[in-house]
Amino acid sequence: xxxxxxxxxxxxxxxxxESDADGDxxxxxxDGEVSQGNAHHRFPYTRxxxxxxxxxxxTVRDAVILAMVLHEGDVHIGNISLxxxxxxxxxxEFAILLGVKSCWxxxxxxxxxxxxxxxxxxxxxxxxxxxxxxxxxxxMRRLAEKMxxxxxxxxxxxxxxxxxxxxxVEFGVLRQTYVEKFGGPNV
Numbered sequence: 811x812x813x814x815x816x817x818x819x820x821x822x823x824x825x826x827x828e829s830d831a832d833g834d835x836x837x838x839x840x841d842g843e844v845s846q847g848n849a850h851h852r853f854p855y856t857r858x859x860x861x862x863x864x865x866x867x868x869t870v871r872d873a874v875i876l877a878m879v880l881h882e883g884d885v886h887i888g889n890i891s892l893x894x895x896x897x898x899x900x901x902x903e904f905a906i907l908l909g910v911k912s913c914w915x916x917x918x919x920x921x922x923x924x925x926x927x928x929x930x931x932x933x934x935x936x937x938x939x940x941x942x943x944x945x946x947x948x949x950m951r952r953l954a955e956k957m958x959x960x961x962x963x964x965x966x967x968x969x970x971x972x973x974x975x976x977x978x979v980e981f982g983v984l985r986q987t988y989v990e991k992f993g994g995p996n997v
Contacts, residue, residue: 815876816925821918823876823890823925826867830877831860833886838909846972848907848947871895874929878908878922887913890922892930892939900937902930906953914949923957924992931985932995940982944969954981958991 814822838844839855867875872895878888888908895902904926908919930936941959943950954961959981967975 814879816929818921818925820882821878821880821887821921823922824879826864826875826877826889828861828864830886831857831864834909835877835886835889836860838888838907841909844907844909844911846947848944873902874926874934876926878906878918880913880918885910887918888922890926892926892934892936895934895936900935902934902936902939904930904939904941904954904957906950919949919953920956923953927957927983927988928995931988936985938982938984939988940980942978942980944971945977945979951979951981957983958988959983960987 812824812827814824816823836855836857836859867873873891873893874895875889875891875893877886878890879886887910888906890906891904892902893905904923906919906923908914927939930939939959940962941950941954942965943954945964951961960983962980962982964980965978968978969976
């Protein structure tokens with residue numbers, strides 16, 4: 811098992827491990843409820859696909875892809891990432907998948923998100939972090955706001971999911987705004 815990369819009060823973030831493909835992780839993307847607010851659940855997700863993703867995640871330098879793991883019981887509850895890291899424009903896209911439904915609404919996403927944004931701004935020296943989510947994904951919209959992000963715009967009918975067109979709402983936060991709201995590094 812990998813050592814924690816970033817650690818919080820109730821959970822830690824670590825690199826994905828090949829053994830994660832043998833756990834519940836692949837089932838999350840096959841669960842329509844877990845994937846309701848994202849672009850997954852269009853094609854079946856297999857253990858082999860998970861292994862391929864995990865192996866790639868460990869080699870890229872334009873993304874930080876981590877498992878969210880509870881301190882208590884070492885339970886892998888989700889994945890979180892900074893994707894499309896642009897070192898010239900100093901920005902990245904935030905993404906999160908909380909796969910264990912019993913953990914929904916418990917503040918784990920916010921704790922993990924703050925750990926990763928601290929890392930983005932104070933270790934990677936990013937200037938801006940952004941995300942987009944379906945207009946119907948109330949949980950992600952709330953999480954973005956709790957992490958200091960502001961709604962920046964909307965892409966009308968930009969995604970097709972479950973037989974209907976959905977708007978994608980864009981959020982973002984600048985380092986300075988994040989520091990004003992939360993203070994300096996907690997990493």
